[in-house]
Amino acid sequence: MPEVLDLTFFAFAIPAVIFAGISKGGFGSGAAFAATPLLALILEPGAAIGLMLPLLMLMDVTALKPYWRKWDSPSAWALILGALPGVAIGGALYSIADPDLFRLLIGLIAVGFVLFQLARSNGMIPQAARPMPGPMGAFWGMIAGFTSFISHAGGPPAAVYLLSRQLDKTTFQATTVIVFWAINLMKFLPYFVLGIFTWQTAKADLMLIPFAVIGVWIGVHLHHKMSERLFFGLTYIFLIVTGAKLIWEGLT
DSSP states (O other): OOSSOOHHHHHHHHHHHHHHHHHHTTSSTTOGGGHHHHHHTTSOHHHHHHHHHHHHHHHHHHHHTTTTTOSOHHHHHHHHHHHHHHHHHHHHHHHHOOHHHHHHHHHHHHHHHHHHHHHHHTTSSOOOSSOOOHHHHHHHHHHHHHHHHHHSOOHHHHHHHHHHTTOOHHHHHHHHHHHHHHHHHHHHHHHHHTTOOOHHHHHHHHHHHHHHHHHHHHHHHHHHHSOSHHHHHHHHHHHHHHHHHHHHHHHO
16 A cells, blocks of 8 residues: 555545446446456555455445345355355465566456456357356355455356356346355455555545445446446456556566
8 A cells, every 4th residue: 555545546546446336236247346456556466455355345235235135045155155265265375476476367357357258248158058056156156256365356257157047137136245245254354364454455445435335326226227338348448458557567
């Protein structure tokens, strides 16, 4: 974290937090992690993920109410239990890895998210003929736990499993909300033990809380009223640019 929370910091942090809140609220599902690549352009990777976790947890709680008990319980449990070893692997890697490796991983995940979404929308990733069984949910939950620990990007792996379950839009979003509420709780203690949280990130989080709540409120309302096409189009451009820059920084 910068020693002084200046205009540059808030110019990046406020849009990032609002964007994440909109996605957490159900509009642009899975894209909330885009806040991390944006913040990683101005912060160390650890500071970026440490700053976002408490805000994401607040967003989870805010989003729980409108989606309460609308989730698919078997799918949610499969992903949550599978996420436990994924979070543990992420914590073990963080304890030994160089920050540049995390820049590279965050950049690769950002670009990979865009490629996954484009492949899915163009039919290159076919809809599963039948729902994936519970063990496959645990596998994708493990991947989601790992990528969530690294860059809060567990959405795409979880989506691979949930899409096979052929859930309606609201059930899909409600399941995502409860799953990542649980995964973010799992991450809190390892982040604390690894020193990812600091007093400076806590101070910044307090200032950014209103923007997190506003973002979720906007997302909940847009979920029922507006097409996500424009939102995702802008997200893809943003993620390709920031992801490519982080990959370059990680490699050089």
